[in-house]
Amino acid sequence: MINNNHNAVTSNSQPEILVAEGLKKSYGPRRALKGLTFSLKAGRILGFLGPNGAGKTTSIRILTTMMEPEAGHFMIDGISSEYPEQIRRRIGVLPENLGFPRQMTGLEYLIYYGQLYGRTASEAKANALTLLEDVGLQQRGKSLIGSYSHGMRQRIGIARALVNDPVVVFLDEPTLGLDPRGQAELLELVQRIARERNTGVVLCSHLLSEIENVCDDVVILNLGQIVARGSVAEVVGRVQQNIILRNALRVQVPSESVAEARQVLEAMPNITGVMPVGELEGWLRMELVPPNDGDLATAHQLNNKILSALIKAKIPILGFEVEGGRLQDVFLHLTEESIK
Amino acid sequence: MSDIQTVQKVSVSKIKVSEKASPTWWLVFKREMADLWVGGKALNLMLIYSVVLGVMVYIYSFNSELSLIPPKEATYEMLKNAMSISLFIGLIIGADALSGERDRGTLESLLLTPTNRRQIMAGKFLAGLSQWPAAFLIALPFMKVLSQGDAVLGPAIFWGAVTGTMLAVGYTGVGMFVSFWSASNKTSYFISLGIYILFLVPAQLPGRAQTGAAGQFLQWVNPLAAVNHFLSKHLVNYRPFSEYWTWLESPVVFALLMVILLFFYAAPGLRIEAGRKSRLLAKLARPAAFLMIAGLIVASLVASPALAYQAKQTSGENLQISIDADVSEVKTGDTVEFNTTVTNGDAEASPPLIVAMNIINLDAKGDVVDPEDWSPQRTQYIESLAPGQSANLHWIINTILDGDSMVYMVLIPAPASKESTSQAIATSGIHLTVTPFTRLNPQGVLPYVIGAPVLLLAIIYFVYRRRNQQIDMGGSS
Numbered sequence: 001m002i003n004n005n006h007n008a009v010t011s012n013s014q015p016e017i018l019v020a021e022g023l024k025k026s027y028g029p030r031r032a033l034k035g036l037t038f039s040l041k042a043g044r045i046l047g048f049l050g051p052n053g054a055g056k057t058t059s060i061r062i063l064t065t066m067m068e069p070e071a072g073h074f075m076i077d078g079i080s081s082e083y084p085e086q087i088r089r090r091i092g093v094l095p096e097n098l099g100f101p102r103q104m105t106g107l108e109y110l111i112y113y114g115q116l117y118g119r120t121a122s123e124a125k126a127n128a129l130t131l132l133e134d135v136g137l138q139q140r141g142k143s144l145i146g147s148y149s150h151g152m153r154q155r156i157g158i159a160r161a162l163v164n165d166p167v168v169v170f171l172d173e174p175t176l177g178l179d180p181r182g183q184a185e186l187l188e189l190v191q192r193i194a195r196e197r198n199t200g201v202v203l204c205s206h207l208l209s210e211i212e213n214v215c216d217d218v219v220i221l222n223l224g225q226i227v228a229r230g231s232v233a234e235v236v237g238r239v240q241q242n243i244i245l246r247n248a249l250r251v252q253v254p255s256e257s258v259a260e261a262r263q264v265l266e267a268m269p270n271i272t273g274v275m276p277v278g279e280l281e282g283w284l285r286m287e288l289v290p291p292n293d294g295d296l297a298t299a300h301q302l303n304n305k306i307l308s309a310l311i312k313a314k315i316p317i318l319g320f321e322v323e324g325g326r327l328q329d330v331f332l333h334l335t336e337e338s339i340k
Numbered sequence: 341m342s343d344i345q346t347v348q349k350v351s352v353s354k355i356k357v358s359e360k361a362s363p364t365w366w367l368v369f370k371r372e373m374a375d376l377w378v379g380g381k382a383l384n385l386m387l388i389y390s391v392v393l394g395v396m397v398y399i400y401s402f403n404s405e406l407s408l409i410p411p412k413e414a415t416y417e418m419l420k421n422a423m424s425i426s427l428f429i430g431l432i433i434g435a436d437a438l439s440g441e442r443d444r445g446t447l448e449s450l451l452l453t454p455t456n457r458r459q460i461m462a463g464k465f466l467a468g469l470s471q472w473p474a475a476f477l478i479a480l481p482f483m484k485v486l487s488q489g490d491a492v493l494g495p496a497i498f499w500g501a502v503t504g505t506m507l508a509v510g511y512t513g514v515g516m517f518v519s520f521w522s523a524s525n526k527t528s529y530f531i532s533l534g535i536y537i538l539f540l541v542p543a544q545l546p547g548r549a550q551t552g553a554a555g556q557f558l559q560w561v562n563p564l565a566a567v568n569h570f571l572s573k574h575l576v577n578y579r580p581f582s583e584y585w586t587w588l589e590s591p592v593v594f595a596l597l598m599v600i601l602l603f604f605y606a607a608p609g610l611r612i613e614a615g616r617k618s619r620l621l622a623k624l625a626r627p628a629a630f631l632m633i634a635g636l637i638v639a640s641l642v643a644s645p646a647l648a649y650q651a652k653q654t655s656g657e658n659l660q661i662s663i664d665a666d667v668s669e670v671k672t673g674d675t676v677e678f679n680t681t682v683t684n685g686d687a688e689a690s691p692p693l694i695v696a697m698n699i700i701n702l703d704a705k706g707d708v709v710d711p712e713d714w715s716p717q718r719t720q721y722i723e724s725l726a727p728g729q730s731a732n733l734h735w736i737i738n739t740i741l742d743g744d745s746m747v748y749m750v751l752i753p754a755p756a757s758k759e760s761t762s763q764a765i766a767t768s769g770i771h772l773t774v775t776p777f778t779r780l781n782p783q784g785v786l787p788y789v790i791g792a793p794v795l796l797l798a799i800i801y802f803v804y805r806r807r808n809q810q811i812d813m814g815g816s817s
Contacts, residue, residue, distance in 0.1 A: 064452060066612055088454040095452075099445025103379040105811050112371055116453040118361045142812040160449065 014041040017167050017200045018063070022072035025058050032058045034224040035072065040168065040217070045194050045201040047211035047232070049331055050221030056204050057096070059221070060170055063202070064093045077167040089117070092161030094154070096172040096204075102146030106137055106156045109145060110163055117164040124163075131159040135189060151182040158189060168200040169193060175210060183207070187214045208331055220331060248287045249306065252319030255282045264313045270302055282318060364455040368463025373470060376433065378807055380800070382471055385429050387796045390478050394789035396421055397482045401785040410673045410740050411490040413713070416575045418483050419500045420568055424540075426475030426504070427511040427564070431532050433471060434515020437464045439528040439614070448612050461607040465516060472508035476501060478792055485788050490673070492575055499574065503567040506591040510563055511536075513598025520606040523614040539564045563591040577716025578736065658686040659725075661695065661751040663767040671775050676737040678770060680749050684725035691762075692754040693722040695733055699772075702744040713740055742776040 016039045023036040033055045040046045050056045061067035063074060065084035074081045077090045101109065107128055114124030132141045135155040140148065145156060154174055161169050171190065175183040187210055194201045205211050211218060211232070218235050220228040228235045253261045258276065261284060265274045270289040277283035288302060303322065310317055376382040400414045409417070441447035450460060480497065487493040515532050522528035539562055559565040570587035573579040609616035665678040684690040696719045699709040711718050715737050722731050737747065748769040753762040 066448065066451065068617075085454045085456075088452060091452075093449075093452050095445075095448050097445050098449060099441075101375065101444075101446060103375060112367065113449070113453065115362060115367050116364060116450075116455050118454075120360045121362070140812070142810070144811055 014043050014198075016040065017042045018074065018076050018202070020059075020063065020072070020074040023059065023062055023069045023074065024071040025055075025062060025067070025069050032224050033062070033069070036221075036226065037072075038219050038226065038229055040200045040202065042167070042200050043194055043198040044216040045190065045203055045214055047215035047218040048202055048204040048221070049208065049211060049218060053223075054221040055224040056221055057172070060093075060095075060172055060202070060204060064088075064091060064095075064170055089164060090167045092164060092166035092169040092199075094157045094161045094169070094171045094174055096176065098153075098157050100145045100148075100153055100156070102144060104145055105142050106132060106145055106148070106152075106159075107141040109156065110159055113160050113163045127163065128159075131162055134162070134192075135159045136185075151178050151186070154178065154182075154186060155189070158186075158193070162193065162197070162199075165197070166199060168202065170202045170204075172204045173206065174203070175205065175207060183210065190214060248285055249303065250277060250283055250285050250319070250321040251306070251310065251317060252283045253310070253315050253317060257315045258282055258284065260313065261310060261315050264309050264315065265306065268306065268309055271306070364459035365462040365466070368450075368455075368460050369466050370463075372437075372464050372467030376467055376470065378803055380804070382429075382433065382474070383796070383800045383803065385432075385471070386474055386478060387793060387800065389425055389429065389475060390792040390796050392425060393418070393422060393479060393482050394792060397486060397785050398789050400486055410738055411486060411488040412492045412576050412673075412738065413740075414486040415483050415490065415492050415496050416571055418479065418486050419496050419571065419575075422475060422479035422482070423500065423504050423507060423567070424564070426472055426479075427507055428536055429471050429475065430468060430508050430512040431515040431536055432529065433468045434465075434512040434517075435519050435522075435528040435532040436525060437468055437516045438519040438610070439522040439525045440519070442523065442612065442614070443525045451610065451612060457610040458603055458607040461516070461602055461610065465512060465602060468512040468516065469508055472504060472512075476504055478796075481788050481792065485785050488673075496571075496575055499571055503571065503588065503591060506588075506595045507563060507567060509595040510591065510598045513595070513602050517598065517601055517606060520602075520610065521615045560587060561590055563594040566590045573716070579716055659683070659690060659693070659751055659753060659765060660685055661749060661765055661767050663749055663770065665770045666768065667771045667773075669773045669775070670739050672739055672742050674739050674774075676739060676747075676770075676772065678735050678737075680733045680735065680767065681730055682722060682725065682733065682751055683730040684727060687727050689727065690722075690725040690753060691756060692724055693731075694752045694754060695720050695722070696750045696752065697735060697737075698748055698750060699737070700746045700748075701741065702746055706743050707741060709741060709745060714738055737772075739772065739774045742774045745772040745774065746770070747772055 018040040020039070021037050023033050024031070025033040036055070036059055038046075048056055048059070058067065062069050063076075065081070065087050069081075076087050079086045079090060081087065104112070107125075110128035110131055111121065111124045114127050115121060119127060129138070129141070132138045135158055137152060137155055137159070140152065145153065148156065158169075158171070158174065161171070174190065175186050178186060190201055190203060191214055193199055203211065203215060215232055217230065218228070218232050219226055220235065251261070251265075262274050265271055265284065265286055271286045272289060274284055274286040277285045286306075307317065307320065397418065400409060400418065438447065441450065451457075479500075483496055483500075484493060487496070514535055515528075518531045518535070519525075519528045522531065559569055566587045566589075570584050573584050573587075574581060606616075611617065660683045662681045662683075663678060664680075665676075668676050670676060680695060682693060682695060697711050697715060697717065699711045699714055701707060701709050715735065717735055720733050720735075722733075725731060735749075746769040749767040751765040751767075755762050
């Protein structure tokens with residue numbers, strides 16, 4: 001299981017290796033980006049979030065020099081976006097829907113790209129063997145890529161993105177289509193890349209849980225502009241207050257205790273609408289009456305009172321969740337305007 | 341967030357470009373070659389190509405046995421068809437070069453490398469060209485067997501190599517240029533096929549349309565038709581290079597134009613999306629392509645048979661023509677040479693004179709003879725003859741059909757005006773008895789017909805076997 005302990009080993013004293021300022025792009029009358037500004041430090045993983053059409057792919061295309069912005073500029077490793085060839089030497093990219101030459105082996109593929117970055121054949125081969133080991137494909141290096149599973153292809157794609165020892169790696173939906181184990185393994189690999197290589201990683205994903213678990217920082221895009229940015233904890237904390245005051249709690253108890261727990265909770269002040277949660281075994285959802293003063297501390301006190309009441313009634317608590325306390329809630333809250 | 345000016349540069353041991361590193365175009369070329377030739381696409385196309393040539397040479401051998409096609413013409417036809425098919429292969433390979441990578445999602449990773457776009461284009465272009473020498477090599481034994489020892493083989497190989505290379509550069513370039521502009525492979529193939537057919541159209545026009553002024557121009561402009569015309573005149577009809585070199589202008593211009601378009605227009609703008617990013621150029625490109633195609637279609641219509649030149653005959657007198665041969669017995673494919681003498685018996689200078697050759701099959705049930713097939717000198721022209729002056733004209737005939745034929749010459753004084761006519765004067769005939777030349781027969785060509793595809797199959801088997809030894813054949817895990 002991947003834990004969000006990455007913050008512990010990365011430091012805010014790291015230099016900023018990617019700085020984007022005021023990036024704008026339009027497709028005809030539609031403004032895809034309305035002034036993207038953010039930065040990334042070495043060794044940190046930045047989650048790039050947004051609903052479909054928010055401007056994620058456009059941002060990645062611009063930052064990887066595949067598209068020119070109409071306004072704004074960015075720097076990677078101190079190199080201005082006016083020098084795309086130099087930028088390309090410093091970045092690694094795993095695009096979404098990346099295709100692979102089916103008739104090449106994994107080893108040949110990495111050697112070829114190593115050479116395209118200016119390595120000699122022997123250097124490229126030595127580097128390719130190391131990368132294959134890093135991504136856990138050392139046993140399949142001489143197999144045709146056409147015979148690889150989807151997960152293996154994603155891993156060889158990441159190895160290719162690392163072939164030039166990049167300063168920043170852009171990963172666009174790297175876990176798309178992978179099973180849970182494959183997702184976990186790949187995210188662990190992403191964390192290792194950032195930690196061991198001191199590489200900045202920009203991770204685009206629709207899976208909010210993976211961003212929450214893996215990323216240090218997050219940028220949430222909506223309708224072409226940033227609606228939240230900062231560390232995951234900062235973003236969640238900043239938005240949480242607005243959500244929590246009008247939202248709900250969920251508590252899980254043994255199924256035989258559901259009726260008793262419901263009685264206890266319904267008897268408490270400031271709680272309304274205690275209901276079982278759909279098909280979920282033992283889960284009860286209750287809505288909180290917002291405190292008159294709107295104070296967050298008062299709301300937190302109420303959480304403690306609920307737990308105390310259940311403990312006092314000797315009802316085992318199997319789970320407890322504040323709606324709005326997760327990145328997913330924050331994301332939905334921030335992007336609901338566009339969804340509406 | 342920090343200001344952009346304050347970004348520190350972190351030199352985290354990024355790779356340095358090695359001085360010993362191979363140039364990018366070479367890496368891309370090798371990769372593309374492996375993809376084409378080891379991956380199997382080009383080898384499989386070559387196998388089909390060799391089978392098609394084999395079938396053709398077998399048919400020619402049948403015809404040759406029947407003395408229908410002389411060695412020169414059969415060699416030329418083989419070269420022409422080999423070039424047409426291999427150019428199509430080159431066009432298809434070129435058409436796949438960029439849009440195919442777009443479809444397969446592999447172009448982006450190539451463009452994400454710091455490689456120079458021109459070098460990417462160069463590597464792909466050279467790999468796309470590689471099919472031409474291979475196709476030409478495969479065609480050589482077939483040309484040799486059809487030439488039956490005729491001296492045409494040497495010039496055919498030389499001019500085939502020269503003109504074929506020019507056309508291969510142009511056609512592969514067209515394919516790649518279309519591929520550059522196409523978002524999908526399907527579009528690229530479709531447009532390329534259309535262009536290929538468009539180039540073939542002038543060659544399919546009726547004979548008189550091809551010889552009319554517009555038809556001639558259209559053939560001259562069309563690189564494939566121009567090369568075919570040049571080869572036909574030079575190899576089959578003995579016409580000297582100096583007389584027909586202008587027919588090589590359009591293939592040279594075509595090849596140069598495509599190289600310039602590819603390397604100076606397309607390559608710098610190569611990107612994931614189709615075409616260049618300039619909106620103005622993108623807007624202009626479609627109407628320009630439409631106008632070009634429409635122009636070619638209009639030009640084809642202009643060259644219709646209805647507009648072909650039609651001659652009228654008129655007057656002349658006191659002119660004489662004689663011939664220095666009467667009978668000749670030869671084999672099919674042999675050459676017969678003779679002279680005619682034209683004398684002006686008038687007290688005045690003659691008008692411009694035309695001497696035309698006619699060949700008639702004496703067998704009422706035999707095939708009609710087309711003198712153009714038999715001789716490069718169907719007609720010769722004399723500007724004018726002074727009173728009492730004579731002019732000698734030399735003629736060459738390649739005997740094609742066996743049987744009894746009569747060759748005779750006709751002298752025609754050019755009419756003075758549109759309203760006047762002239763009297764044609766005929767010579768006595770040369771009675772040609774042509775017996776069949778049967779060195780080439782279907783059994784004789786069978787080793788070539790079967791051998792080429794079998795050899796290619798052996799090469800394919802060897803390549804696949806060697807490749808399989810290099811790779812681990814394990815399944816996915």
